[in-house]
Amino acid sequence: EVQLVESGGGLIQPGGSLRLSCAASGFTFSSYWMHWVRQVPGKGLVWVSRIYNDGSSTSYADSVRGRFTVSRDNAKNTLYLQMNSLRAEDTAVYYCARELQLVGATSQTDAFDMWGQGTMVTVSS
């Protein structure tokens, strides 16, 4: 089955660290750029980070740059998000998402054609 499954969320105190994982299956994970997107329950979607298929390039939203690190292990078909110096405003559901890849093309599409079910991160004392 083609799917993305996030894990690692939970309750963490402000200033703490957490690592999220996203396990991919049913497709060639190493061929796809991957993203993290977050959503405060009842609020809108916010893009967090992107990583190229080979891990050679990463990018971040201003709100998390310097605190979050995206990485991947293509041998394990797994995407990660290391979150440090967590703040209350980081509380959200975190989704991993696959970037749409057009047949015969290598350029970015900046569209997400597959999403995980999300994992909740709560930053609170």
Next chain:
Amino acid sequence: QSALTQPASVSGSPGQSITISCTGTSSDVGRYNLVSWYQQLPGKAPKLMIYEGSKRPSGVSNRFSGSKSGNTASLTISGLQAEDEADYYCCSYAGSRTLVFGGGTKLTVL
């Protein structure tokens, strides 16, 4: 990285057409043809409806269409159906390898 501007809510009756706007700037929506649209049902992950401004992924109804004029992208849903009731989000490339979403629009089918 300011969020794109969408109306908080739109509504329409079954069979009608509605349009959701997504306004950005000349640095994002206006500069790149990389706007995508997502439908999110309550408690579910978003679903891709439109990419590259006007292209539909396989399996998405042709009642959904996208367009752009200047700094504003639009999603039009024709022949509105009860099952279209959901939250809709736009997203655009914003340069420097970053992306930005709109605030979301709640569609109510009357």
